[in-house]
Amino acid sequence: MKNIAFALILLSSVNVFARSTSSASDVKSTLSEAHKKFKDLKDGKNADYIPALKKVPSELFGIALVTVDGKVYTAGDIDKQFSIQSISKVFTLSHVLQESGEKQITDTVGVDATGDVFNSIVAVEKNKGHEMNPLVNPGAIATTSMVKGKNADEIWNKIINVHSAFAGRPLEVNQEVYKSESETNQRNQAIGKLMEAYEIIKTNPEQATDLYTRQCSINVNAKDLATMAATLANGGLNPVTRTKVIDQKHVKGVLAVMSTAGLYDNTGQWLFKTGLPAKSGVGGGVIAIVPGKFGIAAFSPRLDDAGNSVRAQRAIEYITEKLKANPYDIQPRGEYVIGKDER
Numbered sequence: 363m364k365n366i367a368f369a370l371i372l373l374s375s376v377n378v379f380a381r382s383t384s385s386a387s388d389v390k391s392t393l394s395e396a397h398k399k400f401k402d403l404k405d406g407k408n409a410d411y412i413p414a415l416k417k418v419p420s421e422l423f424g425i426a427l428v429t430v431d432g433k434v435y436t437a438g439d440i441d442k443q444f445s446i447q448s449i450s451k452v453f454t455l456s457h458v459l460q461e462s463g464e465k466q467i468t469d470t471v472g473v474d475a476t477g478d479v480f481n482s483i484v485a486v487e488k489n490k491g492h493e494m495n496p497l498v499n500p501g502a503i504a505t506t507s508m509v510k511g512k513n514a515d516e517i518w519n520k521i522i523n524v525h526s527a528f529a530g531r532p533l534e535v536n537q538e539v540y541k542s543e544s545e546t547n548q549r550n551q552a553i554g555k556l557m558e559a560y561e562i563i564k565t566n567p568e569q570a571t572d573l574y575t576r577q578c579s580i581n582v583n584a585k586d587l588a589t590m591a592a593t594l595a596n597g598g599l600n601p602v603t604r605t606k607v608i609d610q611k612h613v614k615g616v617l618a619v620m621s622t623a624g625l626y627d628n629t630g631q632w633l634f635k636t637g638l639p640a641k642s643g644v645g646g647g648v649i650a651i652v653p654g655k656f657g658i659a660a661f662s663p664r665l666d667d668a669g670n671s672v673r674a675q676r677a678i679e680y681i682t683e684k685l686k687a688n689p690y691d692i693q694p695r696g697e698y699v700i701g702k703d704e705r
């Protein structure tokens with residue numbers, strides 16, 4: 363009986379492997395299908411609390427997928443650049459983990475979802491600055507304040523360099539978005555001050571908020587974002603440039619925080635549908651990671667009420683389903699027959 367069970371397990375492992383292997387033409391056609399299927403979706407609207415984001419053409423829609431062996435697949439508006447916004451939080455967090463280790467985060471802003479909106483001041487008050495996470499504004503501004511450096515320029519260079527290393531090309535700031543957000547980010551400035559009052563921010567909070575605003579204004583295209591996601595999918599090694607960006611041991615923590623807090627208040631719904639760690643930004647980008655397989659990104663400016671791009675979410679959900687990439691979507695391993703004596 364035990365031998366039969368073992369043979370069944372072996373057989374089903376072969377099937378599981380076959381099932382998860384999609385050919386290059388499957389991937390290419392799946393991306394094109396997703397683009398075609400959702401390009402006319404008009405639900406949602408551009409973010410407008412940052413004036414420059416209102417002006418981005420709402421019809422833009424790009425999708426990119428980069429595998430851990432460096433293959434790149436794209437569909438739609440792939441060269442159009444847009445501001446990375448909250449997705450930058452993932453990469454500054456990665457840098458701080460690499461530079462100072464995980465206790466730097468777990469002992470300060472923590473890694474728990476707040477259950478409140480991304481820029482909630484109530485959440486800071488309830489938790490006295492702790493027990494939030496680096497992907498909501500209070501935790502993110504604090505995380506930016508933890509990047510080490512003698513002055514703002516030195517810190518900024520580290521931030522832009524880590525983003526560029528993840529993307530595999532030198533990235534730049536969208537000056538119009540930076541200016542626009544700097545003129546209207548009073549709430550984030552208040553959050554920075556409050557995090558200083560709770561002694562989580564130990565450096566200058568105005569500087570931390572300014573650097574955070576600048577990192578949110580970094581320009582990327584969908585392919586950059588997919589490469590950044592693929593670097594996480596590949597354990598911290600950029601699969602296109604073949605350079606190590608962060609140590610493998612830090613990736614699992616980054617993905618865990620993305621899984622619990624990556625899509626604002628809709629993170630649970632997202633995880634329920636896709637099973638993937640992901641992060642969205644109010645610029646219209648969304649990234650998702652299929653650990654050990656690929657990174658995927660989509661961009662389209664119209665957002666739902668929670669602040670997530672409508673088309674980008676639909677496209678990634680569709681592709682995840684078609685490529686059978688949800689890691690929780692487990693195929694039973696054969697029919698294990700329970701012998702009488704084992705009941």
Ligand code: GLU
Pocket residue numbers: 446447448449480481499543550575578642643644645669
């Ligand atoms: N820079 C934006 C803010 O702090 C980022 C928000 C987002 O993309 O969620 O409001």
